Amino acid sequence: MASDLYEIKIAGIVQETADSRSFILGVPDELREEFRYRAGQFFTFEVPFEGMLLRRCYSVSSSPELDPWPKVTVKRVPDGRISNWFNDELKVGDTIKVLAPEGRFVLRDGSEDRPLFLFGAGSGITPVISLMKTALVRTTRKIKLVYANRDKDSIIFRDELELLLQRFPGRAEVYHHLDIDRGFMTVDDVSREIDGWSSADFYTCGPGPFMDTVELGLEQGGIAREHRFFERFVSPVDPDRREELPTIEKTSDGSAGTPKTFRFSFENETHEVPYIPGTTLLESAEKAGLKPPSSCLDGYCGCCMALKKSGNVTMGSREALTDDDIERGWILTCQSRPTDEEDVEVDYDAPY
Numbered sequence: 001m002a003s004d005l006y007e008i009k010i011a012g013i014v015q016e017t018a019d020s021r022s023f024i025l026g027v028p029d030e031l032r033e034e035f036r037y038r039a040g041q042f043f044t045f046e047v048p049f050e051g052m053l054l055r056r057c058y059s060v061s062s063s064p065e066l067d068p069w070p071k072v073t074v075k076r077v078p079d080g081r082i083s084n085w086f087n088d089e090l091k092v093g094d095t096i097k098v099l100a101p102e103g104r105f106v107l108r109d110g111s112e113d114r115p116l117f118l119f120g121a122g123s124g125i126t127p128v129i130s131l132m133k134t135a136l137v138r139t140t141r142k143i144k145l146v147y148a149n150r151d152k153d154s155i156i157f158r159d160e161l162e163l164l165l166q167r168f169p170g171r172a173e174v175y176h177h178l179d180i181d182r183g184f185m186t187v188d189d190v191s192r193e194i195d196g197w198s199s200a201d202f203y204t205c206g207p208g209p210f211m212d213t214v215e216l217g218l219e220q221g222g223i224a225r226e227h228r229f230f231e232r233f234v235s236p237v238d239p240d241r242r243e244e245l246p247t248i249e250k251t252s253d254g255s256a257g258t259p260k261t262f263r264f265s266f267e268n269e270t271h272e273v274p275y276i277p278g279t280t281l282l283e284s285a286e287k288a289g290l291k292p293p294s295s296c297l298d299g300y301c302g303c304c305m306a307l308k309k310s311g312n313v314t315m316g317s318r319e320a321l322t323d324d325d326i327e328r329g330w331i332l333t334c335q336s337r338p339t340d341e342e343d344v345e346v347d348y349d350a351p352y
């Protein structure tokens with residue numbers, strides 16, 4: 001994957017709700033190809049903050065079929081350094097460093113004859129509305145969106161959703177689940193909403209508890225795994241779940257065994273670097289002055305995904321990978337640490 005940063009001007013800002021804004025990226029003509037994106041993908045931004053360079057990923061809320069410029073939407077997070085910087089500091093005309101679009105939360109090719117069922121919660125609506133707009137324009141799919149929010153004032157894109165229903169009459173339905181009226185969404189709520197939609201593809205994005213509820217509801221509803229797609233907004237590892245991570249094997253003196261080297265193939269070249277105990281594979285490579293592909297560093301973008309050829313690792317977060325990916329040997333190098341003394345080798349160039 002490309003890892004070049006581009007300076008892009010902010011062409012417009014839309015105040016969506018009291019705590020969320022959309023930022024329109026003024027991509028120049030000469031970068032149109034690099035910034036060609038699919039609905040549901042995301043952009044990674046590099047922001048200077050208190051002497052550090054921090055990266056954050058934000059999903060597109062635009063559709064390449066409907067919107068002339070890419071647009072991302074950022075909801076303010078309490079104590080969130082970058083989300084607050086976007087909402088408080090970034091102005092029209094400012095430039096910001098951006099990586100080319102990435103992400104696999106996209107409409108599957110060959111699925112145009114299946115209905116489309118969308119679940120979104122809070123700012124999780126951003127990639128979901130992107131998918132919805134593209135599906136409305138490019139297909140004749142029947143679409144249903146269930147959108148959960150705290151209250152009416154926190155509904156992002158409320159007016160835009162109404163306009164879509166008017167522009168494409170009879171094509172889609174939207175159900176707003178407001179926690180203030182009904183409480184948090186339950187598995188029973190999910191079961192009721194998906195009744196009659198068993199032949200659909202299901203796409204879901206939102207906070208962890210919401211995602212878990214929807215996933216359980218889909219499982220209980222008999223929806224096959226290959227028709228369930230998720231994009232999670234999560235931290236690398238939930239502190240309350242650290243004890244669930246696989247344990248690292250110990251050597252006879254009680255210390256964790258670690259390999260001496262980390263070897264990887266990228267862009268048809270093979271590199272071998274010393275493995276630094278306690279670091280991720282990606283960190284060891286970067287400390288050696290190399291730059292294998294990476295983006296969010298949180299385990300959900302998939303940019304650092306590589307095929308493991310040898311060695312044993314444990315991952316802090318594996319959100320970007322499916323169970324099938326893991327079974328076939330794919331790992332996220334930003335989340336992977338060796339579990340024993342066997343040297344680790346991965347291939348970034350391996351065909352997916």
